[in-house]
Amino acid sequence: MGADPQGVLTGVHFLDGDHACCEGAIAAGCRAAFGYPITPSTEIVERIALRLPLVGGVFVQMEDEIASSIAIQGAAWGGKKVITVTSGPGMSLMMEHVGLAAMTETPCVFVNVQRGGPSTGLPTLPAQGDMMQARWGSHGDYEIIAISPNSPQECFDLTVHAFNLSERYRVPVLIMMDESVGHMTERVTIPHAEQIEVESRRLPEGPKEEYLPFAPGENLVPPMAPVGEGYRFHVTGLTHNEKGYPVMSPDVQDHLVRRLLDKIRLNAEDIAMVEEDQIQDADVVLVAYGITSRVVLRTLHLAREKGLKVGVFRPVVVWPFPEKRLRELAERVKAFVVVELNYGQVVLEVERIVGGRVPTVLVPHGGGALHNPEDILRVVEEAW
Amino acid sequence: MKNQHINPVEPYLRMDRMPHIWCPGCGIGIVVNCFVRALNQSGIDPDLVSIISGIGCTGRIAGYLKLDSFHTTHGRPIPFATGLKVARPELKVLVFSGEGDLVSIGGNHLIHAARRNSDIKVFCVNNFTYAMTGGQVGPTAPIHSIATTTPYGSYDRPFNLPFLADSTGAVYVARWTTYHVRQLTRSMVEAINKPGFCFVEIIAPCPTIYQRRNRLGDGLEAMRYYKRYSRVINGANTRMVGLELKGPIIVGKFIDRDRSTLLEAMNEEFSSKLGARYQPYPTGVVR
Amino acid sequence: MAVERRTSRRKSRGELFIDCERCKGCGFCVEFCPTQVLAMGEKLNRKGYHTPVIVDLEVCTGCDLCGLYCPDFAIHAVRVKIEAGEAKECDNGG
Numbered sequence: 001m002g003a004d005p006q007g008v009l010t011g012v013h014f015l016d017g018d019h020a021c022c023e024g025a026i027a028a029g030c031r032a033a034f035g036y037p038i039t040p041s042t043e044i045v046e047r048i049a050l051r052l053p054l055v056g057g058v059f060v061q062m063e064d065e066i067a068s069s070i071a072i073q074g075a076a077w078g079g080k081k082v083i084t085v086t087s088g089p090g091m092s093l094m095m096e097h098v099g100l101a102a103m104t105e106t107p108c109v110f111v112n113v114q115r116g117g118p119s120t121g122l123p124t125l126p127a128q129g130d131m132m133q134a135r136w137g138s139h140g141d142y143e144i145i146a147i148s149p150n151s152p153q154e155c156f157d158l159t160v161h162a163f164n165l166s167e168r169y170r171v172p173v174l175i176m177m178d179e180s181v182g183h184m185t186e187r188v189t190i191p192h193a194e195q196i197e198v199e200s201r202r203l204p205e206g207p208k209e210e211y212l213p214f215a216p217g218e219n220l221v222p223p224m225a226p227v228g229e230g231y232r233f234h235v236t237g238l239t240h241n242e243k244g245y246p247v248m249s250p251d252v253q254d255h256l257v258r259r260l261l262d263k264i265r266l267n268a269e270d271i272a273m274v275e276e277d278q279i280q281d282a283d284v285v286l287v288a289y290g291i292t293s294r295v296v297l298r299t300l301h302l303a304r305e306k307g308l309k310v311g312v313f314r315p316v317v318v319w320p321f322p323e324k325r326l327r328e329l330a331e332r333v334k335a336f337v338v339v340e341l342n343y344g345q346v347v348l349e350v351e352r353i354v355g356g357r358v359p360t361v362l363v364p365h366g367g368g369a370l371h372n373p374e375d376i377l378r379v380v381e382e383a384w
Numbered sequence: 385m386k387n388q389h390i391n392p393v394e395p396y397l398r399m400d401r402m403p404h405i406w407c408p409g410c411g412i413g414i415v416v417n418c419f420v421r422a423l424n425q426s427g428i429d430p431d432l433v434s435i436i437s438g439i440g441c442t443g444r445i446a447g448y449l450k451l452d453s454f455h456t457t458h459g460r461p462i463p464f465a466t467g468l469k470v471a472r473p474e475l476k477v478l479v480f481s482g483e484g485d486l487v488s489i490g491g492n493h494l495i496h497a498a499r500r501n502s503d504i505k506v507f508c509v510n511n512f513t514y515a516m517t518g519g520q521v522g523p524t525a526p527i528h529s530i531a532t533t534t535p536y537g538s539y540d541r542p543f544n545l546p547f548l549a550d551s552t553g554a555v556y557v558a559r560w561t562t563y564h565v566r567q568l569t570r571s572m573v574e575a576i577n578k579p580g581f582c583f584v585e586i587i588a589p590c591p592t593i594y595q596r597r598n599r600l601g602d603g604l605e606a607m608r609y610y611k612r613y614s615r616v617i618n619g620a621n622t623r624m625v626g627l628e629l630k631g632p633i634i635v636g637k638f639i640d641r642d643r644s645t646l647l648e649a650m651n652e653e654f655s656s657k658l659g660a661r662y663q664p665y666p667t668g669v670v671r
Numbered sequence: 672m673a674v675e676r677r678t679s680r681r682k683s684r685g686e687l688f689i690d691c692e693r694c695k696g697c698g699f700c701v702e703f704c705p706t707q708v709l710a711m712g713e714k715l716n717r718k719g720y721h722t723p724v725i726v727d728l729e730v731c732t733g734c735d736l737c738g739l740y741c742p743d744f745a746i747h748a749v750r751v752k753i754e755a756g757e758a759k760e761c762d763n764g765g
Contacts, residue, residue, distance in 0.1 A: 032471050034463075053654050058470050058665055060646070062463060063496035070460045071467030074436070077454065078471025100457055227452045227468065228475050230431040234398070234447055236455035245401060246447060246455075389688055391747045392738065406742060408695035408720065413742025421739070563703075565739035603742075604698045611703075 002194035003027050003160075007055045015188040017155040017181040018043035021111060022051060023188070024159025025083045027196050030109070031057035032080035034071040036064055036090060039123040040179040041113035044085040065090035069097035073106045077235065079201075079226045081163055085111040087179075088121060091130055092137070098172050099138030100237050102260060105170035105214070105222065107201065109162050114178040114341075116367035126179035127367025128290055128341035132348075134174045135319050141257050143264035145271055146174040146319035148290040152186045158316070164199040165271060169263055170221050176318065178341065180291040180370060204231075214256070215242040219270075220263035264320055273316040274325055278304065282311025284383050285329055287350055288339040289315050291370060296339050298373035303380055310380055321349045330354045335383040339363045339376055359383060393420045396430065398450045405444060409603020411562035411588025412442055415480070415509055416449070418565055422572030433476045434468060436461040438485035441516050441590075442509040445480040459489030462497045465504040466646075473503070473647055473668030476576060483510040483585075487543055488523040498552040498581045503645040503668065505575045505582045508545060511590035519593035526629040530597045544626035549583035550639050556582035557622065557639035562589065563610035564635060571637060579669040580645050587633060598629070645669055685731030686751045689723065693745035696720035700737035700746050706730040709737070 007026040015023070022044050025033070033052060035045035045061070052059045062068040065086050072082035086094060091112045101108050114130050116122025130137075134146045145165050149158045155177065162173040204211050204223040213233040217223050222242075225231040238246035239253045264271065275293070277300060279285065284303075286296040293314040303310035313329065313336075315322050330336075335358050338347040347362040354360050363379050365371050393416060406412050423430060430451055437446035439458035446453040456464045461479045469477040479486070486494055486508050497504065513531055514520040521531035521538045524545060528537045549557045556578050560568040568586060575582035589595055589606030600606060610633060617625075618636040625634040644652060647667040654662045687708065694716060701709045701723050708731040712724035723746065725731075731748060738747030 032467070034467060053650075053658070053662060053665075056663060056665070058647075058650070060466065060470060060500075062466075063492050066460065067463035067466075067493055067496070070456060071463045071470075073456075074454075074464040074467025074469075075471035076467075078468045078475070080471040082467075082471075096457055097460075227434055228432050228472055232431070232450050232452055234453045234455070236447060237457055238455065245398070391688070391690075391744050392735075393744045393747075397744065403693065403743070408743075409697040409699075410742055413744065414699075414740060417739045417741065417744070565736065569739070602697075604702055607699060607702065607740075 001198050001200065003196040003198045004029055005193035008193040008196065009190050010192050011190060013188045013190065014185060015152050016043065016183055016185040017149070017152040017177060018113065018183065019047050020152040020155035020188045021159045021175065021177065022047040023190060024156040025109070025163065026051055026055060026057070027156070027190065028081060028160040028163035029198055030081045030083050030163065031055070032072070032075035032082045033057070033059045033084065034062050034068040034075070035059070035085045036062055036068050038065070038087045038090045040115055040182050041085045041087045041111060043182070044111060044113070065093040066097070069094035069110070070100065072108045073097065073101055073104070076106045076108050077227050081107070081167070083109045083111065085113070087113045088115045088117045088130065089119065091133065095133070095137040098144060098174070099140060099142060101172040102138070102142035102144060103237050104235050105224070105260070106172070107166040107170050109159070109166055109173050109175065111175040111177060113182040114176060122368050124179065125368040126291060126341060126370065128178055128292065129345070129367055131176065131318060131340070131342065131345040134176055141261060143261050144172050144174055144319060145169070145264065145317060146176050148176045148316065148318050149181060150290050150293050151181065152184060152188045155181065156188050156190060160196060160198070164197065167199045167201050168221070169219065169267065170224060171264060176290065178291050212242040213244045214240060216259055219267055220259050268320045269324060271317055271320060272322040272325070274322045275314040275316055277312040279311035279313060279329070281309050283309040283334040284337060284380055285333050286310060286312045286337050286339060286376070286380070287346070288312065289318050289346065292339050292341055295371050295373055296376060299376040299380065302373060302377050308380065308384070318346065321353070323353050326350065326353045330357045334358055336360045337363060337376070337380055337383055339371060341365050341367045341370070392424070393417055396420045396423065396450050397448055401448055404448055406441060407592040409589060409591035410441070411511065411603070412445065412509055414562040414565060415507065415586055415588065416445060418569040419507070419572055422569045422576060425569070426573045426576045428476055428576060432474060433478060436465040436468070436477065436479045438481040438490060440482040440485050440514065442480060442482035443485060459485050460493065462486065462490060462493040462504065462506065466497055466502040469502060469504055470647065473666045475668070477504045478576070479504055479506045481508065483508055483512070483524045483545065484514045484522045487545065487548070491523070495548070495552040498549055498554045498583065500646045501553060501555060501580045501643055501649070503579055503581070503647065507572070507584050507586060509586050509588050510545065511588045511594055513590055513594040515590045515593045519597060524627070526627055528629050542627065544622070545585045546625050546638050547622040550622040553581065553643070554583045554639060555580035555641050555643050558637040559585040559587070559625065559635050561587040561610035561614055561633060561635060563607050563614065567635070574637070579671065580643060681753060683733065683750050683752050684729070685733030685748045687725060687728060687731055687737070687746070687748045689746045691716045691722040691745070693743045694720055694722040695743050696722060697742060699740040699742070703740050704737055705734065706732060
């Protein structure tokens with residue numbers, strides 16, 4: 001289905017990543033947003049506040065990030081496509097509600113424009129230190145989807161995609177931007193509304209009295225009834241049966257949580273999104289995501305100039321990690337060099353998948369600036 | 385006439401979840417009784433009613449009422465309700481939760497929802513303790529009251545909830561005890577039908593925890609106390625209605641005023657600034 | 672007796688429904704019945720709670736205060752015209 005043309009700013013623009021993310025949300029059909037200011041994500045909610053009233057939407061600046069992260073869920077059950085936006089410390093406050101959204105299968109999009117941490121850290125400078133928090137930050141076992149754009153254009157495109165995945169799988173989707181991508185201004189082309197693929201929520205069929213709000217449907221995802229239409233369903237963050245009623249038993253816990261995991265794990269190939277560069281003949285593969293995936297392109301160029309067969313593997317969707325493809329590469333390359341703006345997070349996943357078949361080397365950076373491509377090249381050369 | 389044999393609450397309860405978890409002599413079931421009668425009297429289509437609860441004994445109300453219902457996280461039913469109301473203004477969005485949930489961990493949300501006049505109705509069951517976790521001191525526990533975390537008596541000043549709601553902007557504020565079932569039912573009808581942020585405090589017995597630890601007798605003793613020591617003062621100055629451990633309880637409808645709701649105020653502002661570029665957003669309010 | 676005088680003039684009377692197995696014996700209905708229709712019974716229900724018994728149905732007005740006060744949804748009353756059918760009695764202990 002195409003997008004609602006009312007919200008789509010078709011044309012070529014000069015936008016920063018934060019603003020492009022806002023336009024992506026509106027193009028995807030987001031008409032309710034809740035947020036709280038925090039650097040470096042504030043520009044997204046500022047633009048949302050400017051734009052949503054003009055397209056029939058509503059934005060409320062909430063009292064804090066905790067409120068924002070659950071107000072979106074109320075609005076999602078009210079039938080809206082919803083977004084909230086934050087950075088580092090705000091994301092920490094929102095984590096409980098990432099878990100609630102996972103447990104109650106509430107489609108919603110969280111944006112984390114990452115900055116240096118821990119704590120208040122480096123509010124105005126980039127990092128990729130929240131990648132493991134995105135995956136594991138709330139308590140208990142659950143799965144989410146996390147997407148890492150590396151340009152303003154992708155901030156638009158992948159925000160639309162994030163909404164689609166969120167609706168398809170009834171799962172919170174985290175857009176893991178960083179300060180560099182958020183504040184970088186580049187050309188952004190917004191297509192015509194009919195060219196933007198927009199997915200909508202699958203509604204239940206059949207008699208309302210028989211509706212089981214948490215019975216698996218297509219892809220293990222239950223259809224989602226709207227509020228106010230006589231279904232009279234119950235939603236709880238407690239462990240619940242298919243009827244939505246709380247049941248405190250290991251059987252129901254296993255049945256529910258296993259499905260929450262499986263609906264993402266078993267559909268990982270559908271969700272996976274990978275970008276590769278000169279990978280066919282590569283001996284050493286640079287693994288990078290987000291802004292860092294652009295930095296390593298310079299390293300790739302320098303290495304190829306020196307005759308080194310280097311390639312780039314970029315998970316665009318970082319969680320679930322594109323495990324199958326990386327495993328294939330591990331069968332034939334000589335080493336992986338993981339480059340990330342932290343002291344080693346996604347590298348742990350790469351090491352797990354590679355399983356010691358070839359060396360996996362980390363090029364860490366604490367954030368506050370980007371890697372020097374030549375420093376990465378030195379590590380690549382050592383990996384030989 | 386056969387349906388008269390069914391308790392009038394039953395059509396609104398998930399009977400497959402009965403019996404409920406509330407203790408003998410607990411007041412929360414009375415709140416449910418009053419609510420169901422209020423819902424009937426209000427003339428609202430129950431399909432358009434959503435119940436939002438947080439965590440705690442009172443938080444279980446959402447799970448028992450056979451309406452669209454959401455049992456959210458601890459302290460957060462109010463922002464969830466604001467989100468739902470903003471998304472679907474034609475719904476009646478009602479919050480039922482305890483004082484620990486709404487006023488302690490959720491206190492920030494309470495005052496801001498009142499400030500911005502979010503069009504939700506908050507029914508706060510105040511039993512002076514965290515009962516579900518075994519009786520820790522709550523934000524309204526009177527000074528000198530005993531709780532597991534104040535074994536020698538509490539010493540920090542409790543919130544006066546009607547004053548808190550009044551001073552932060554609620555358009556309707558009332559307090560009743562579970563003894564005052566007719567008045568409570570009437571207040572619920574008024575709140576449900578009134579646009580804006582409405583706050584009703586309901587003082588309820590917790591015989592297993594609060595009453596017992598403070599040697600206040602069982603549920604029946606609490607109800608007798610409410611009967612004997614409550615004074616109805618409608619329109620009372622909310623500053624004056626604070627509670628003490630063995631003091632009088634001032635009940636009544638304290639505040640009933642009109643103010644634009646969040647969405648009405650949004651429309652007013654945007655329409656005045658944007659003119660024809662702005663299509664007013666539905667508010668769900670009929671004035 | 673006072674009771675007889677009252678019932679003779681009434682156009683309606685109360686009908687009372689008690690589900691003793693739901694009762695947890697809090698006593699609210701007994702205490703707050705304006706016409707003292709109920710008393711706490713001696714027998715126990717299956718969960719071991721004393722439940723209310725009807726001592727004088729004739730004075731029940733069907734005001735349903737007992738229904739409002741019952742935290743366990745075990746009792747309620749309705750107002751019926753005087754010629755309506757018999758009230759159900761509490762089957763104490765089942």
